[in-house]
Amino acid sequence: MFVGPTGDHNDRGMSGASVVGRALGRRLDLVPTVLGTPQPADSQPWQTALPTALPGLRDLQRVHANVLAGGRIPVCALSRCAASLATLPTIAERRPDAFVVWFDAHADLNTPDTTTTGYLGGLVLSAAIGWWDSGLGAGLSPERVVLGGSRDLDPPEQSLVDAGTIALAAGPSMHELLDLYVGDRPVYFHLDCDVLEPGTVPTDYRVPGGLTLDDLADVARRLSRNEIVGIEVAEFESWEFEVAADAADVTDYAGPLVDALEPLLTVVSRPR
Template sequence: MSASDLGLLVFVGPTGDHNDRGMAGAPIVGRELSRRLGLEPTVIGEPRPATSAPWEQALPAALPGLTELRDAHGHMLSRGHVPILAASRCAASLATLPNVAALRPDAVVVWFDAHADLNTPAGSTTGYLGGLVLSAAAGWWDSGLGSGLSPDRIVLGGTRDLDPPEQALVDEGTVKLAAGPHLMDHLDRYVGDAPVYFHLDCDVLEPGTVPTDYRVPGGLDLDDLAAVARRLGRNDVVGVEIAEFEAADPDDHTDYARPLVDALMSLWAPQSTHL
């Protein structure tokens, strides 16, 4: 895969954030991706002070930015390009997953996240918009941004903090879970040689690996993540998302996103992992 096949998006808008650090972190990841891939990013959204608003308030406030993201992301996919997205929070995927369902229905969405994000508004105990993403994409509630993703095209990766209704979806086989000591075997079984749309929520990593909001023990380290990237990079990777990377300041130019991007490089350019 060459750089001409890729497109770089950076989403910095609000999505019911608990704090401002995700909106500040996305540009840091975006800068490192831009440096490594030689791509000029398209920046979407306007940062706003975090409100911790429940989904009923967060979604209308986020819709203008998410609609712009949906259109830019869909344009890339429709032209056969591979969108690489650095997003403030995983709720940005409300805008992207319907595009995958419509334009790449053959792809498996491989969702690496400590949480399943399969709650619905009716069943959510927190009302947090980010916890409702995959259920919206599957059409279990209407976000206003589209749906169409078949649950049998979802593979959760490294997920270890599931609410009882989400665990039931795994137990009954509605969605698949690749986790634990047999994670790589699970990926072989559930993904096979299908095209892959890869989502990374940074809290899937062991707390302290990179700065992120939630801290759920028992996560992957960067070597584990690199092994996942090498495995999935053997498939046709049709898109990648990186969300929930935090920073204190959007003008922070430190390179602590570099190890994260290093671990992921095999998704796009196996020959460039030592650049």
Template sequence: MSAGEDSVPTTTHGALTAFHGRAGDHNDRAMAGARILGSELARYMRAGLTRIGQSRPALSADWETELTAALPELRRLANRYDTLLAEGARPVTAVNRCAVALATLPVVARHRPDACVVWLDAHADLHTPATSESGYLGGMVLAGACGMWDSGLGDGLALGNVVLGGLRDVDEAERRLLSEGTISAVSAGEDMVDKLRAAVAGRPVYFHLDCDVLEPGVLATDYRVPGGLTLERLHEVAGMLAEHELVGVELGEFETIQPTGETDTDAARRLVEAVAPLLDGPRG
């Protein structure tokens, strides 16, 4: 087993992973956060945990530098997903940054082209290197997975299989793409659960959470965009999605140093409780 990866015997049907290597990080807090969140998921699910990625100081560099640094460990995660999905397992993964999904989504799309990706995030993440003004790797994730640029990690995710939830910070290039109507986008609001249910339309679901979809101050995140979800609303969304076939779960952008003053472990526990319907296995 290579450095930076260790495994504990799995005790449930869940295939639990924590990825905390470099992935376009602006700071080191989400690498530590993914470690804590992975441990809390393992406690809640009573599952073994495989860790991938050696946490190193954040580069906070341009997308190309970040991607080059991240590729070796992202490829290890992609290989793990390939194995898990080929075996019919349901991946549950804690990740530091949403850029990690450059590795996971193409594998999900290859094995389960019938599944939709429910992507809860304050941002659309539909930029390419040509359209991004910031050059932030995390803002290019869905575009890469959908084949709008070549990340070196594959593509294959159909635009029509993307369902965005909680979206509220969108740049002009992304707004033009969304205006075409191929991608479903649901804002945070009282009717969010019903609108997401309609957008999913009974399809199998791969769920991704970027913690900045939450109202600022609920949890520590890199970005703070007003108008987000409460943990109670997140729990409602999770409960609705749990009515569908679940392909996998991915939780990212959980940082350490909580704004509430509680411990990071307690904050991770509240997050896990909010998405618990997606961790408890299929209903019925």
């Protein structure tokens, strides 16, 4: 799990990654590897946030690449989507046949030239594709990116979807569109928790019209028919009351989220 800073708006994503990481570890009967060092959130724009984040992200990238090189399947709990600046280039390099299925209320396809907020997390997929240089590599083909459940797109991002540059599976036809765009190809699954209906789990962004946990479980069942080459969960925030290191072990509020991902976790836990 990655608990380091990435230009966070608050500290709860860094501690939330620990909550999810421990829950995933219990489900998979593994002791999570902890990467990154939490720092006080400062809401810095990407120009400042990226240099601060790079040391931790390079450690994450090294470990992620080693897991893939060893023929294993990475399962990551990430503080924020911006941590995927490190993971997606390793997928592009080591599993170029895989489709990145990006379930997120947002597209994260802005670039430094198009962003209106300067938020690093909104520039992730565009960096992995190579539309700007994050310093962590690229190589992801836009033809192998499928947005899932995305509904809050900025105009430049919407233009990419409208032009067919990036595929979007959302709305009542989500499953049919996943069948069309992903088919039976290998999948690297990214979950930003704000793709869920606000209030389902604690998140920074709250975008109405999201998925329920039952919807997420249905998506997990559909994708579990494919080869799963990795899973990552980001943007789960800790409750403000959590102060003790073992508080989430007593009140496991990440449990329902992990339960919804059970079909995918069953796939990755099978002997290889």
